[in-house]
Amino acid sequence: MSDAHREMWERLNLDLTAHDGLLEVLGKFYGDIYMSQDNRLKGMEYMDFVLSEVHGLRIKELQEAKAQGRKVVGTFCVFVPEELTLAADAVQVGLCAGAEAGSDLAEELVPRNTCALIKSFIGFKLARLCPYLESSDLVVGETTCDGKKKAYEAFADHAPLYVMEVPQTKSVSARELWRDEVLRYMAQVEKLTGVTITAERLRTAIKTVNDRRRALQRLTALRSADPAPISGRDALLINQISFYDDPHRFTYKINELCDELELRVQAGQGVAPVGTPRLMLSGCPMAVPNWKLPYVIESSGAVIVGEESCIGTRNTRDLVDESGETVAEMVDALVDRYMKIDCACFTPNTDRQDNVASMAQTLKADGVINYSLMFCQPYAHEAMKLEHFLEGTVPTMSLETDYSMEDVEQLKTRIEAFVEMVS
Secondary structure, eight states, X not given: OOXXXXXXXXXXXXXXXXXXXXXXXXXXXHIXXXXXXXXXXXXXXXXXXXXXXXXXXXXXXXXXXHHTTOOEEEESSTTSOHHHHHHTTOEEEEOOOSSOOSHHHHTTTSOTTSOHHHHHHHHHHHTTOOHHHHHOSEEXXXXXXXXXXXXXXXXXXXXXXXXXXXXXXXXXXXXXXXXXXXXXXXXXXXHHHXXXXXXXHHHHHHHXXXXXXXXXXXXXXXXXXXXXXXXXXXXXXXXXXXXXSOXXXXXXXXXXHHHHHHHHHHTTOOSSOTTOOEEEXXXXXXXXXXXXXXXXXXXXXXXXXXXXXXXXHHHHSOOOOOOOOSHHHHHHHHHHHHHTOXXXXXXXXXXXXXXXXXXXXXXXXSEEEEEEETTOHHHHHHHHHHHHHHTTTSXXXXXXXXXXXXXXXXXXXXXXXXXXXXX
């Protein structure tokens, strides 16, 4: 990284020594997992570049936006309506939460048996390792699990935090609660930016975010081809980067990559031979640099063809209706679209079971792997229900793990046995 980046990180009050160590580990990890792959798409060079500068040039862009008077909103969850953030001329970015960082410090704020994702975002903040957090004028949390709800109470002493209340059912009254929350967030972001959200601004923002979803939907559809035209590792990386990159630039690059993918599909080319076991991942989100499980799966003789996750189709499957004319109509369209997210916080959550089954069939998956972070109660519960639901239709296996590397060999043994079983 250049000296200019170091000066920027110093201004952001990062712990430079610890941050250097993090980037060194991240770089080696990335090289081992991503750059060692054969037959990658040329379009992935852009993703490699973005990842190499994820704490550099992208942060510089955020600082330049702030210098121009724009605000930065950091988020942890797909329930935060980016359309409203963009309509208020702010920038929305995902925050660091995918690696073991500052765990000892995090355990001063939350119990030890808290899931790795929550401990990670707190650890990144307390250890001063996340330039996205330090660039954020507002950090938006959400009540998608009890662990997050309680963690935010402590986290609020360390960041400019705002919490959206996500309903736990999909009843009529729950929709009204969510509509109120969307309107409350709209008022908050207008207050933050000083920008009034007009129909024209919101219409443009809805189209921007929908276009990104359309590009990612196109990518998902192309992965139904056999042989698989892109690795699961690369597809996950693309979905992860969608939370950080400029939405217009990202959409353009993904459509460009999909053009290349279409040519590969037409030519019958893939990243693995025809007949390679095709697996689908389902469950908890995987934030950067949580690449452990996909790497173990694809090193065990299988290829991942889909991710039913918030860093996957759960975030891209549904578009916002673009036919609204007034702000009120467009807010209703936003409410309806976000209520379709089948997060495990909902009870009951049968839509998710149907969506997993539908994905497995469309993507011609030979098996489904349920992924839960340890101590994540909502997804651990749903893993049991999902296994029962899919019984007799597609082989399914559930795994619990965290961000450490201690269980890699154990995971590999179980996954190799599963791959052999579905072959």
